[in-house]
Amino acid sequence: MSNIVNVGVIGLGTVGSSVVKILKRNRKEILAKTGLDVRVKKACDLRDKRSVAGSAYTKNVNDVLNDPEIEIVVETMGGVTPAKQFILKAIANGKSVVTSNKEVIAKHGREIISAADNAGVQVLFEASVCGGIPIIHALRNSLSANNIKEICGIVNGTTNYILSKMSGEKFTFEEALKQAQEKGYAEADPTNDVEGYDAMYKSAILAHVVTGGFVDLKDIYREGITKISPIDIAYAKNIGYVIKLLAVIRNDGKELEVRVHPTLIEKDHPLAKVSDNYNAVFVKGDAVGDLMFYGQGAGGDPTASAVISDILEVACTGSSCEGDDCCGDDCCGHDHALAPMLKLKSMDNVKSRYYIRLETYDKPGVMASIASVFSKKKVSIREVVQHGSDGSVAEIVIILHANREKDIQAALKAIAKLNDVKKISNVIRVGID
């Protein structure tokens, strides 16, 4: 590959525009460091983005996809349609692809990567998980000596911002969401973030990076943050916890867990201190121990930093294998077969500690009857805190030891039916084990 690297960009929104801008601004420094002169030859968007891309601007995506001089196509438009089609077309035309698009990789990564393997090109997607944090590269390369046992990530900046505001400034969910929207951290329709879809896509990608296989998204347990109330945050704080939306990937070598849900984290855990719209990924490897990567998980420039590092990696390593010259499973890891689909551990069998907030009628014997139900279902209680009573109704927080989800759910069902229990207000998982 020559020193000049011609790149085509599809999608000139926040990320794509930053890619164009930074490649221009830091061109000399990148050339000095890597010997590569990266040029944006064409940049496509349906909106007029001449002000961003200058003479490279085009409205016609085929100007990017069919340009024989373009070696690398950067896809920064997001979404599945038509991004997937453009990516596959670029691959078919012998171009490597760098993308920041978590949804298309989470949903169609298996097909896309297989197509790239067969075409002898690369598909890299560092920017699809946690923006500027080089977590994929770290897992793939820097930590390849390790069996990765667990990844716990704050991978969605919007929800972390909302939870931080609810915690620090006692905002309600709605107030915090409104501020996030005003700051541009949340979209007008925040569903994708607050219901955990975005985190789910990222968890699927991280699971792929760690295992080489793919996960069916509908197998991933997903719970957003809309049920978290300022009361839960305050009660959690009282007993030494903060609440974060976590993506959890756990691999004991036999069974794989992938799940997204709010979690009470001990206040001294490094993840507990990750606030505002920052992201962080906590990794446990069997050799390296505990590692954490912290940074801006979104935004044009940080995400562009990751996109450009992928461009440079493709340009430096070249096509990893081509047709008959393929290196087999050496280094590139390609066997040109579809990656396996992974079976996840049933959520029923996942063990967690739990925080349970419930309202009970304030009568003698209430705790005894609740405790008795837990005991029958073999669920063990760690801590009970009563948070006052208005004379007739008391609010109680119960922290459970680690128990199987199935047993917890059965116990909660039975507890909800007790005459003395008015309602189970919230149930949140506790801790990183």
Add this chain to the structure above:
Amino acid sequence: MSNIVNVGVIGLGTVGSSVVKILKRNRKEILAKTGLDVRVKKACDLRDKRSVAGSAYTKNVNDVLNDPEIEIVVETMGGVTPAKQFILKAIANGKSVVTSNKEVIAKHGREIISAADNAGVQVLFEASVCGGIPIIHALRNSLSANNIKEICGIVNGTTNYILSKMSGEKFTFEEALKQAQEKGYAEADPTNDVEGYDAMYKSAILAHVVTGGFVDLKDIYREGITKISPIDIAYAKNIGYVIKLLAVIRNDGKELEVRVHPTLIEKDHPLAKVSDNYNAVFVKGDAVGDLMFYGQGAGGDPTASAVISDILEVACTGSSCEGDDCCGDDCCGHDHALAPMLKLKSMDNVKSRYYIRLETYDKPGVMASIASVFSKKKVSIREVVQHGSDGSVAEIVIILHANREKDIQAALKAIAKLNDVKKISNVIRVGID
């Protein structure tokens, strides 16, 4: 390069032994992930380490250096002599070198890397800075789109453990050091750690990674932690700071600063929360913004994780350039010339905020005369806190705004001469700007 990668290890202490152990334990997984079958063919130590290395064990270093089947020599013995000589011999014999040895790279990296460039082999040293944290790889590859403006690192676990114990458990320096020694975090002679030499080596290596040049170690400002007292830690805490030993590399594109000294860090800064023997490196890039990498900066297994990632990188990328086939300055970055020696910004001109603790005779007008000296030297005061008085002597803490080192030192000299000032007890830099 074939699928089998023969490695020779020199030095079977904590790190070398872990390298041998983990390569054996995770051999299958590494093969599955990378297609590389990494084998320790020879492992050398003067002590009998048959129990660690089995039939690969040898007492004779030439069995490693002269084995034509060994492609990569791992140097994990530490120190300059004879490590440097072994590294250069391995290079001369056409072998790439992976080392965890910060001292030899900080002192002789320029010569070693030049020798490797000329021999067409690689020298990698991820493990030399912050053990298992893949900071060098991140700076070199994942962040290559960025101009790195600043690196602030807690890069020495021993001093961080001591400062954490002094802060959390109110230990004196001596008590904390003793506990660190008992836990194996500090050596019998702790000079290298507590006086900041270890952090200085790492700062020089980080400066090299960021700039491509080398720094003369005697140009690096270095201050250890032996002067930090529990009183300073308590006073700092009162005004919202913790004290950490930082390695600071700052590059504004014109002048380069490299220095190691204790620093008051605001308690909400991510680095402030890095405790015990953990390391963390905070990086500011012009695109990526703020990033932090956190993990175990020492210990056999974490450091071995970094050594093995370098082994796999060498094995995967092969010799980056050889003789006439050299890629010039493309990708490998080699120009086969000695890397430049870097001139550092004079410490006189470095700007910092300062914490100054002094004892004064408790008389009217003391603060006025101190303030007048600062004012004459154009040093501006941000905050003054008087910490009680025994009737005759008062302890005062002064926080200064950012000022040039030269002006601060001149002011302090004049203040020390004031009749009302009994002594200047401590002077510590404040903040990460």
